Amino acid sequence: MAVRIDCYGVSDVGNVRKGNEDQFVIADLAKKISFSHSSLHNENSPQLEQVYGKLFVVADGMGGAVAGEQASAIAVETVVEYVLRSMQWSLFLDQSKDADFQDELKKAILYSQNKIQEATEQFPDLQGMGTTLTMACATWPRLYVVHAGDSRCYLKRKSDLKQVTTDHTVVQQLVENGVITEEKAENVQWGNLLWNAIGGNSSELATDIYKLELQHGDMILLCSDGLNKHVTDKEINCLMDLNTNAEDICKNLVELAKEEGGTDNITIVVAHFIDEEKENNKRYEDMETLIEEPAEKAPKQKKEEEEEEEATTKDTERIQSSMDETIVDANIQDLTGGEELS
Template structure:
């Protein structure tokens, strides 16, 4: 069974920061064949593509002084693209007997990107200590795999509810899990912005790469985002917007608009992938707007689409 996915992403600097250290990637993976010579009327060196085999969704949130955070997230995404191109065969071999090896391969990709950032910091001393979070989802119907380091998030949205598939690698989350802090105190804690696990940073060893997986259903949606979004929108709001929007692009624009309206103190990135049910007569056919626009709200135009 093949189910079409509606994907879109957008990123915005927000209302306070001068530069955007967030990055995102949406990629459709296809098998292809490069024809070098043929007796049929095909152009030489033409490339023939098969059907889409899966989709990659990725969000990275850089950190570091000046432009170092932006460089760290750029390095991570660029490295992932290069390595994925050279290992795409893994993504088409997802029988149960190789799934464990596939997930280990994804973890190793993040470890390698981590080392790439550390190596760049050695060469460019002014960027030493730069780091980035990275959350990547690979969806090949009906399987969803998520690999993650940092505090960017991946949500699975089903039947009007959003479930976070990732764990924030912050000191505040560690305190909550150890019983040293109440869950309701986490969001406002000074430790909520302190990360213990990122690609790059000041560490010189391995990072912790967490893996989660799920079985998708028709009607599900996936949403990846940076902390500049979920600090202002809770899970019910995220689920409502993504579920009711007319498209993935409309959902991204509305998520970012509301995050800016409610503060916008950090860069804001959203990537949405939806597996919509067949439309019914009662479905909305206009762009969904979750809340009336405040006349005092400054005009914000997220980048992407």
């Protein structure tokens, strides 16, 4: 890929829940061959690998602690399995087959829907279990986001943060139809009631798919609603402005969500798409600056060194003065024949 991706994910149970029904995955999409033994002369390169892209997935299970955890796990595992085993790898590289690629990503979500239905038929205790799922597939510079439920994907570009996905909640439908305002929607108690999710006693599934053209410096953030229940988009944006390291962003957002209540599980995945060439050039320029212009010493260190140098100079002068006096005395004694002058 033409960029370096700094990515990190974290999932926290929060302050109230006893179990964690969220799941997340960050994965390299790559084909790899490792040689166990070969007659080839180039023994120093025993493997061949081609990286096609990066996969990010967040899922938030529902239906009770055990059922919710299993639903989100089944969804994530089956989506990853479908991408690995069923998708044509050439689709990642051939932009002329963009429509086919998007269809395959939708099929991955439908595949997980079927697997959850099979599990509920086999185990009646899991009846009604379901999960949200938001998946982002990056094959530079394209980013595809596939979505069902109310987990979210955000895109941060420079100082702006934009929600890419639309929540599949009843409240959001009312807002879109002009029944209630966004301000009132924030105070609705049943605001997390879903009309669309994977599983959940419904064989029908609506799948949204979005395509973005990434730029160097972009960041994407995937999260379960345990984050945005307590942290506003403005707060998320401010924190991402203060931190560019993916791990720091994830951990600080989790802490903020918990400080503001932490009533649900909190799962966050962040990816920062860094211009590797620009980064390397800056590192090289910084090294040149260090070589040509040594860094200015800290005032305290500089003062200590000056005081030490001044003390050394005084000691040298004192020793030199003492030596001069000794030499003078010796010369006087030579002149007087060793007799003391009165």
